[in-house]
Amino acid sequence: MDSRSFSYLPGALLINVPEIDAQHADLFERLASLKISCIEHNTYMKEEADELFVTLVEHCETEGRLAREAGVDFRRHGEKHLAMLHGIRKRLDEMEHPEADVYGVIRYIEYWLERHIREEDTLLGKSLGASAFSGVVQAHAGMWLSQDGAC
Numbered sequence: 552m553d554s555r556s557f558s559y560l561p562g563a564l565l566i567n568v569p570e571i572d573a574q575h576a577d578l579f580e581r582l583a584s585l586k587i588s589c590i591e592h593n594t595y596m597k598e599e600a601d602e603l604f605v606t607l608v609e610h611c612e613t614e615g616r617l618a619r620e621a622g623v624d625f626r627r628h629g630e631k632h633l634a635m636l637h638g639i640r641k642r643l644d645e646m647e648h649p650e651a652d653v654y655g656v657i658r659y660i661e662y663w664l665e666r667h668i669r670e671e672d673t674l675l676g677k678s679l680g681a682s683a684f685s686g687v688v689q690a691h692a693g694m695w696l697s698q699d700g701a702c
């Protein structure tokens with residue numbers, strides 16, 4: 552990912568976990584691109600919207616994996632992901648109706664993403680940071696103890 556993509560991610564939504572921040576930036580860029588495509592073609596761009604949804608599913612899996620690897624309890628966060636994915640999928644499926652509001656669905660996804668990052672991902676970022684810090688402390692503690700034992 553190039554640095555240009557980060558311009559789509561508001562600074563307030565950075566959670567300081569590079570892999571997650573990069574994926575959030577990619578999601579916002581895809582959302583902006585979907586909006587532009589819909590305007591240019593004056594219609595709902597289903598293929599692009601479905602690609603965005605797949606990227607969102609993969610992103611949720613990434614957060615679950617990082618939490619698992621760090622031993623962070625992800626159950627509640629995972630449930631929020633399922634609710635978000637279910638709501639967005641439902642809205643995308645409703646786009647098949649001729650009277651569907653293309654820009655309404657884009658605003659809906661944007662709203663969910665922003666809210667989810669603020670309310671859930673920020674906490675995950677802190678937990679992952681704390682877990683990484685305690686891992687470093689434990690590694691050093693082990694080293695210090697073995698040095699003590701050697702004296």
Ligand SMILES: [Fe+2]
Pocket residue numbers: 611614628632667671672
């Ligand atoms: Fe999340």
Ligand SMILES: [Fe+2]
Pocket residue numbers: 571575610614668672
């Ligand atoms: Fe996220």
